[in-house]
Amino acid sequence: MSVLVVVYSLLLPFFGYGVATLLAIAATAYFLGMRSWFSLLAFSVTTPVVTRFIFERLLAISLPLSRYEPLAELEQQLMGFLAGIFIWR
Amino acid sequence: MFEAFLQGFSLLLRIDTYVYIAIGLTVGMFVGAMPGLTTTLAVAVLLPISFKLEPMVGIPFLIGLTKGGIFGGSISAILVGIPGTGASIATTFDGPALTRQGKGRKALEMALVSSVTGDLISDVITLSLIGPIALLTLLIGPPEVFAIIIFSLILISSVSSESGIKGGIAAFLGLGLGFIGTDATTGATRLTFGLEALNGGIPLIPLIIGVFAVPEILAAVESRAARFIDEHVDMSKVGDRLRWHELRGSIRTILRSTLIGTGIGVVPGVGQVVAAFVGYSAAKRASKHPETFGKGELDGIAGPEAANNAVNGPTLVPMLTLGIPGDNITAILLGAFVAHGMRPGPQIFQEQGPLMYALLLSFVIANVIFLILGYFLIKPFAQAMQMKKAYLLPLILALAFVGALSTGDTSDIGIMVVVGLCSYVLRKAGFDLAPLIIAFVLAEPIEYTLSQSLLYAHGSPFHYLFVGRPIASFFLVAGLIWITWMTVRTIIRRRRSKGASA
Numbered sequence: 001m002s003v004l005v006v007v008y009s010l011l012l013p014f015f016g017y018g019v020a021t022l023l024a025i026a027a028t029a030y031f032l033g034m035r036s037w038f039s040l041l042a043f044s045v046t047t048p049v050v051t052r053f054i055f056e057r058l059l060a061i062s063l064p065l066s067r068y069e070p071l072a073e074l075e076q077q078l079m080g081f082l083a084g085i086f087i088w089r
Numbered sequence: 090m091f092e093a094f095l096q097g098f099s100l101l102l103r104i105d106t107y108v109y110i111a112i113g114l115t116v117g118m119f120v121g122a123m124p125g126l127t128t129t130l131a132v133a134v135l136l137p138i139s140f141k142l143e144p145m146v147g148i149p150f151l152i153g154l155t156k157g158g159i160f161g162g163s164i165s166a167i168l169v170g171i172p173g174t175g176a177s178i179a180t181t182f183d184g185p186a187l188t189r190q191g192k193g194r195k196a197l198e199m200a201l202v203s204s205v206t207g208d209l210i211s212d213v214i215t216l217s218l219i220g221p222i223a224l225l226t227l228l229i230g231p232p233e234v235f236a237i238i239i240f241s242l243i244l245i246s247s248v249s250s251e252s253g254i255k256g257g258i259a260a261f262l263g264l265g266l267g268f269i270g271t272d273a274t275t276g277a278t279r280l281t282f283g284l285e286a287l288n289g290g291i292p293l294i295p296l297i298i299g300v301f302a303v304p305e306i307l308a309a310v311e312s313r314a315a316r317f318i319d320e321h322v323d324m325s326k327v328g329d330r331l332r333w334h335e336l337r338g339s340i341r342t343i344l345r346s347t348l349i350g351t352g353i354g355v356v357p358g359v360g361q362v363v364a365a366f367v368g369y370s371a372a373k374r375a376s377k378h379p380e381t382f383g384k385g386e387l388d389g390i391a392g393p394e395a396a397n398n399a400v401n402g403p404t405l406v407p408m409l410t411l412g413i414p415g416d417n418i419t420a421i422l423l424g425a426f427v428a429h430g431m432r433p434g435p436q437i438f439q440e441q442g443p444l445m446y447a448l449l450l451s452f453v454i455a456n457v458i459f460l461i462l463g464y465f466l467i468k469p470f471a472q473a474m475q476m477k478k479a480y481l482l483p484l485i486l487a488l489a490f491v492g493a494l495s496t497g498d499t500s501d502i503g504i505m506v507v508v509g510l511c512s513y514v515l516r517k518a519g520f521d522l523a524p525l526i527i528a529f530v531l532a533e534p535i536e537y538t539l540s541q542s543l544l545y546a547h548g549s550p551f552h553y554l555f556v557g558r559p560i561a562s563f564f565l566v567a568g569l570i571w572i573t574w575m576t577v578r579t580i581i582r583r584r585r586s587k588g589a590s591a
Contacts, residue, residue: 001310002510005303008490009506013499021490025483032479034308053489055292059141061495 004028016066018075021048053082093442094220100145100447109146112454114152115139120154121161122470123317123481124171125309128158129417134488136421137294138496144429144444149451151425159361159398163200164358164467167390167476167502168193168327172238176361176397179369182402183293183382183389193327195335197471199387200338200394201463204524207347207395208402209456214351215402216449217480219409223438226410231541232554234411234435236561238531238538240568241297245358246524253575256524266291267532275538286500292529293530295462295493295505301417302489302495303509304516309482316477327471333447339391342372342502346392350399355406357415358523361397368396398568402452409433410444413532420526 008024015023026044034040055061057079063071113135120131130152162174167184178201187196190208203268229237246256269280270290281287346368353364358540372392373382382389405422407413412434426433431441438445493505512522542561546553 001307001515005117005307005486005506005509009502012494012502013491017491017494021487025487025489028310028483028486030480032482033477034479043483047484047487051484051491052199055495059138061137061141061491063491064499088389089364 001028002033004031010062014067016072016075017039017052017063019066019071021051041043049078049082053079053086057087093217093438094446095150096452097446097448098445099451100287100443102277102409103145105146106149106451107454107458109150109514110153110451111458112156113150113155113156114459115466117157117159118161118463118466119157119473120159120162120471121173121503122164122474123161123189124165124173124474125305125310125312125484126481127301127305128155128162128176128289129421129487130305131158132418132421132491133297133398135222136297136425136487137492139425140294140428141153144431145447146449147429148422148425148448148565149455151422152452155399156204157462157494158453159401160201160204160394160459160463161470163390163394164197164471167196167200168471168553169474177393178362178399179365179393180390183384183386185453186383186385187387187390191328192328192387193329194383194467195387196390197467198331198464199336199339199390201467202331202459203263203339203343203346203391203394204461205456205463207350207399208396208459210344210347211351211354211399211402212449212456213526215405216446219406219445219449220359220438223410224497226435227439229435229560230545231565232558232561233539234495235535235542236554236558236564237411238413238535240564240571241357241407241415242524242528242531243568243571244356245415245527247575248358248363250517253516253572253579255520259520260524260528263528263562264365264532266296266525267529268536272465273533273536278282284393291504291529292496292501293398293500294496294542297421297424297433297526298489298492298561299505299508300512300522303486303505304513305488305523306482306486307509307513308358308516309478313479317474317481317547320449321428335387339388342375342388342391343395345355345371345375346395350396351403354415357407357413358509359529360404360416361447365383365397367556368392368394369470375489405449409437410435413531414527414530416521417526420523420530437547454484459557492498 004024004027008020025041025047029031029040029043034041052063056063065075117131120126121128132151135154142150145282159176160174160175162177163180164173166177166180167170168188170181170185172178172181184196187193202537241502242260246260248255269287271288273276276289349371350367353359369389369392371378372388378390404419407415408419408423414423423433424441431437493501515522542554543550554565
């Protein structure tokens, strides 16, 4: 698990919060016995999306984006989409 | 002072304070109920959220987490005999026995009422006494504050760890980390090893998360158990509600334990665990039927639960008036106060009296929300204890990283991970890391008060501190006596144990 924490911290600056967290959550959950692929996928995709939305859009804590433009763009679009649904102006 | 108190009331008229208290209480109870996860973990991981809120919202949110966390620990202690947090160890003496007798619900409700009462009364005592105490602290100068900080550090180091030497090492490590960076007086950098990233010192958030959250996550994963508890909790068999006559029978115990917890809370480093044990043994000694203790006695729940929550209010007295945190959580709270632009110390009630009173009043009101929420959440949280770790630990890991990233500097992740892995090793080696974090937050006041004292001393610091300032001298001598006593006691114990094994 210590290795996973180190790898997660190394991946963050390159892949950004979204993808690095997705991988870290999937690995940790698998390590702790989650074997259903559907649960693994749903849990590891939902968590970074929800946490990024709450912290970035509601609490103004900016989280790093991926260095790869398409990934960063995808994350931004997703956040914009969620903000359109959940944040009334 | 009274005017500041009245002005404080006007700051309380906002709904978001209470909403965040309720969120804090709920999350605190939930985390506290999970064996292996502590209140400190919850406060450390969610600390950055409080930084993004106004002080009148962010600080009560952290207090809600603390109050809820301490009570949450008693849910698993009563139902399955596994303490959720250290503060609820004494609750395991009678809790499981009551559950086996079909009185689990009575025990849980007794724990809730005792916790709320202990917390409420100790908060009111704190609120009444903190103003006059703050006025007294204005009479003392930097040499006295320096001596009191040193004395408190010695006390915390010696009582919080299993060995005083380990506590001392942790405190020195904390001071070393606290001194890293640029000297405020001379502008020179020190202990940075040429790393520019360390010129500004070690940031508090990644350090706190590294010390408290990372080792706990690693330890929780290491156990390899799929769930927080293996036992099945059947809430339909926990029996009837607590009756008024049963509560009335424990009122003396609750009040006694509240006073015990309040007294213990003022002393830095002692904390909730000791208060709970003292509260339990005092209840047993005062009981007309002490033989029932350990076999399912409601007073055995009321005693420790009132005492451990009663510690909450008074720990704020040395923290707010002198800037000295007594335990892990108050050390984190001190960081939160500083981040919100409030510098705890003798001047704080002069400079920000209305805000301080408003915060303390919100802690009192939080107890009412605590009682209502606790009443409704006992059952769902008792069932939540059986949840799989695979759903909660990855989330906590992600939140820990978000916390470290909240500073806006991705290099803080590196600090958190390095500190976290080192803290994990230290914990494995039997170190309690409370002295480390407390020494870290005290490093700056130690440096400031010492440099001021040296300035006043005009070249003869020992004569000045030990003869010229009697209060400072008292605390420094008391610290030396305490170290001598602890050393002698350790030597005697080692000789006795060697003699016994030979």
